[in-house]
Amino acid sequence: MNRSVTGDDINPNTESQQITSESSNSASSNESDGSLSMWKDPSIREISAAQPNGSLNDLVLQLTSITAYDINFLKTFTLTYQSFTTPWGLFEKLMQRYQVPDTVSAEEAGRIRLKVVITIKYWVEKQFYDFDNELVEKLNTFAKTTLKTDGHHELSALLLKELMKKAQYRTKKSDLGHTPLQPHTKLFS
Secondary structure, three states: OOOOOOOHHOOOOHHHHOOOOOOOOOOOOOHHHHHOOOOOOOOOOOOOOOOOOOHHHHHHHOOOOOOOOOOOOOOHHHHHHOOOOOOOHHHHHHHHHOOOOOOOOOOOOOOOHHHHHHHHHHHHHHHHHHOOHHHHHHHHHHHHHHHHEEEHHHHHHHHHHHHHHHHHHHHHHHHOOOOOOOOOOOOOO
8 A cells, every 4th residue: 555645645725715515415435445545635724623524534634723723623534533533544634634735825734734734743642552563664755754854853853852762662562462453453343
């Protein structure tokens, strides 16, 4: 499975311009399984905390919204997302969200990227057992290359420090006989 996200997956719509409505009976199989790119999904719109649509793209948009921060939503989402996607599915959507089109202002793009990194850091801190070794390596690469290339050296250092701390804890638990989550495990079908 190819897990890389390219710039070809991005539609040049800003977060504020993504205003279309989604009827409850128009969900496609791509939308329900989360494979439609974050920036190409026509149902994506600015979501108020009171009116999320429920597609994975909509939920990730709300999770990383630059106009609202809802810690309760973040906590609930990270505890329950595996009922409708895998850790890899969520990671792919967060990477799509991070790759903001060039048509978005630098200020807005920076705020979106910051929210994505905050979300990832929280996810790592609170739900590290969701990450298989391959996903941990992808996060390491993201922190070491993408974040640093984009000038987010402090965020990179914070994420790498958290990943190292959690990986060491996992190794210690593994030495005691506990087994980590296997790759691509979806808890509910």
